[in-house]
Amino acid sequence: MIEIKNLHKSYQMGKNSLHVLKGINFSVEEGELVAIMGSSGSGKSTLLNILGMLDELDEGSYTLDGVPIKNLNETKAAQYRNKFLGFIFQSFNLINYKTAAENVALPLYYQRVGRKERQEKALKYLEQVGLKEWATHLPSELSGGQKQRVAIARAMAAEPKVLLADEPTGALDSKTSYEVMDLIQKINDEGNTILLVTHEEDIAHMCKRIVHLKDGVIVEDKKVDQVRAEQYV
Amino acid sequence: MFDLERWQEIFDTIRKNKLRTFLTGLSVASGIFILVILLGFGQGMQNGIANEFEEDAATSVWVWPGVTTKEYKGLNPGRRIQLRNENYEFSANLLGDRIENKSPRYFVRNVQVNYGKESLAYGIQGVSSQFQFIENEYISKGRFLNYSDEREKAKVAVIGNKIKRDIFKDTSEPVGQFIDISGIPFKIIGVYGDVGGEREEERIFIPISTAQQVFNGADHINNMAYTLPPADDFETAVAQSIQFTNELRAYLLQAHTVAPDDTSAIQIWNPMEEAKRFYTLMSGIKFFFWFVGICTIIAGVVGVSNIMLIVVKERTREIGIRKALGAKPWSIVGMVLHESIFVTAIAGFAGLIFSMGLLELVGPHIEVDYIMNPSVDFNVAVTTVFVLIFAGAVAGFFPAWRAARVHVIKALKDE
Numbered sequence A: 001m002i003e004i005k006n007l008h009k010s011y012q013m014g015k016n017s018l019h020v021l022k023g024i025n026f027s028v029e030e031g032e033l034v035a036i037m038g039s040s041g042s043g044k045s046t047l048l049n050i051l052g053m054l055d056e057l058d059e060g061s062y063t064l065d066g067v068p069i070k071n072l073n074e075t076k077a078a079q080y081r082n083k084f085l086g087f088i089f090q091s092f093n094l095i096n097y098k099t100a101a102e103n104v105a106l107p108l109y110y111q112r113v114g115r116k117e118r119q120e121k122a123l124k125y126l127e128q129v130g131l132k133e134w135a136t137h138l139p140s141e142l143s144g145g146q147k148q149r150v151a152i153a154r155a156m157a158a159e160p161k162v163l164l165a166d167e168p169t170g171a172l173d174s175k176t177s178y179e180v181m182d183l184i185q186k187i188n189d190e191g192n193t194i195l196l197v198t199h200e201e202d203i204a205h206m207c208k209r210i211v212h213l214k215d216g217v218i219v220e221d222k223k224v225d226q227v228r229a230e231q232y233v
Numbered sequence B: 001m002f003d004l005e006r007w008q009e010i011f012d013t014i015r016k017n018k019l020r021t022f023l024t025g026l027s028v029a030s031g032i033f034i035l036v037i038l039l040g041f042g043q044g045m046q047n048g049i050a051n052e053f054e055e056d057a058a059t060s061v062w063v064w065p066g067v068t069t070k071e072y073k074g075l076n077p078g079r080r081i082q083l084r085n086e087n088y089e090f091s092a093n094l095l096g097d098r099i100e101n102k103s104p105r106y107f108v109r110n111v112q113v114n115y116g117k118e119s120l121a122y123g124i125q126g127v128s129s130q131f132q133f134i135e136n137e138y139i140s141k142g143r144f145l146n147y148s149d150e151r152e153k154a155k156v157a158v159i160g161n162k163i164k165r166d167i168f169k170d171t172s173e174p175v176g177q178f179i180d181i182s183g184i185p186f187k188i189i190g191v192y193g194d195v196g197g198e199r200e201e202e203r204i205f206i207p208i209s210t211a212q213q214v215f216n217g218a219d220h221i222n223n224m225a226y227t228l229p230p231a232d233d234f235e236t237a238v239a240q241s242i243q244f245t246n247e248l249r250a251y252l253l254q255a256h257t258v259a260p261d262d263t264s265a266i267q268i269w270n271p272m273e274e275a276k277r278f279y280t281l282m283s284g285i286k287f288f289f290w291f292v293g294i295c296t297i298i299a300g301v302v303g304v305s306n307i308m309l310i311v312v313k314e315r316t317r318e319i320g321i322r323k324a325l326g327a328k329p330w331s332i333v334g335m336v337l338h339e340s341i342f343v344t345a346i347a348g349f350a351g352l353i354f355s356m357g358l359l360e361l362v363g364p365h366i367e368v369d370y371i372m373n374p375s376v377d378f379n380v381a382v383t384t385v386f387v388l389i390f391a392g393a394v395a396g397f398f399p400a401w402r403a404a405r406v407h408v409i410k411a412l413k414d415e
Ligand SMILES: Nc1ncnc2c1ncn2[C@@H]1O[C@H](COP(=O)(O)OP(=O)(O)OP(=O)(O)O)[C@@H](O)[C@H]1O
Pocket: A011, A012, A013, A018, A020, A038, A039, A040, A041, A042, A043, A044, A045, A046, A047
């Protein structure tokens, strides 16, 4: 599903250039649930942003579902993002004046899905995350865990090939984190490919594979026995 | 523009940001309001001026001779032009079909005027019978001079109301009495009044023929006056009188051998020309109003643009989210531009309707000199609408461009 070869990325900071990713090689198969770990500043978010076509790589190659991702203009990148990728952020990033259902329906709007179908789909995905009753509520009326579940529903609504989550539980307490992880595991069970960045060991162990980044290179890449989150909720 | 989905998106955004939208709209609405009111009054002033000049029956033309200032055909400058009867008669023949009333005038100077033992100091003017209509004199007693007075060189006089009050007081009857001019008795046949006031009522009119003969005027005339028949509308009246003036001037210049560009030798005063100058001034004022109005709208547009910029900045994160979810740059541009045009147009229409309503209601009741029925015609309204849509696009362009360039990662960090 994802194929990365010799990926380099530097940031220009005035005169100095900061070499963040120094030759990453890694691939992800369909249906995997991968945790990306590493200390702060190790380049996890940078990697995820490149995978999400929100940032461009300097060197190396990136292939997503057989499509080489290279020299995309903004329009093309937007199109690919819409078609291939779903994002889940630490800070949820819901649009605050739109209801839960409207938030979930938004990626469908950019897929040019009709209004009625959008609403139906939004409700369907809200139901999957257990928030059907909250469909007409604004984000400000939801708890952190609920917000993240709405965000997950939104990421799912576009039916992407890959879900990218940057510290999805970073802003949540452990109980809520497990609820969210439970949801992510279930989505993964259905065959969706998911990459998530985390600082927490326990969250990482709820994935099927852990990739460790250090100083811009992968220092460890191991398969783990998945701990089910269900038992903690 | 006809993307229904986007309309719904925009309505959602507007519905959820009512205050912001309202404030944005207000500046545009007031801009349009001011523009329309200004233009309305511009039109009102134009109507008013046209009206003033139409009412003035004096589509009159006055000819005064002067002194030449240019050498022409061997004649030295500084020559005093003397109008003569033949000039008057020839002009009457030449332009007769276009003249309503006409009169030569001869000022009788340096003569002693007496009523009984009382010595009077009033101006004596020899005029024709039609002079009454040229000057808009009304008769309060007796009659004005008539054609047979002129033909018979009758020694008759018409005096002004003021003179009557001064010397006959209210008691005695002036008509039928005699005044002595240079020892020659003139019979008073009438008393006239002038709406122009007392100053205009201090003249004694006698037949021009009598004046020339009795007071050694020979065939001299001091000036000539004409009125032209009324025209259907103001524009035609102006055109007619200017045409008339030009022909009259051409004849007189030629008759007196005056250089065509010598403006002081023969002076023709034409109120219609004055009116035209007013009219031109009016277009100037109208242009100025447009200018001020457009400036007001520009201020409104800059306001909208600023607000939209703030909006875009406020919505940076939202735009980042939209982009992460797959919004293309053009769809972001479209969104901002669409909202801007929509808000500007709606607000502008509100201002337009409000101001036109106000003009409609108040306009006809305005009774001030030189302002009549201020109103805005359909063309102006349509133009304004285009101005509005254009303004909305201009107002939205900069913010939209800014929005489209929002960088997703940075935007998502924005708080
Ligand atoms: N846009 C940018 N411009 C300049 N430097 C950047 C930019 N984005 C990230 N960096 C730098 O690149 C390095 C890696 O950043 P990154 O966000 O990938 O770290 P991370 O592993 O996600 O850290 P954390 O766990 O704190 O989120 C950091 O030193 C950061 O300062």
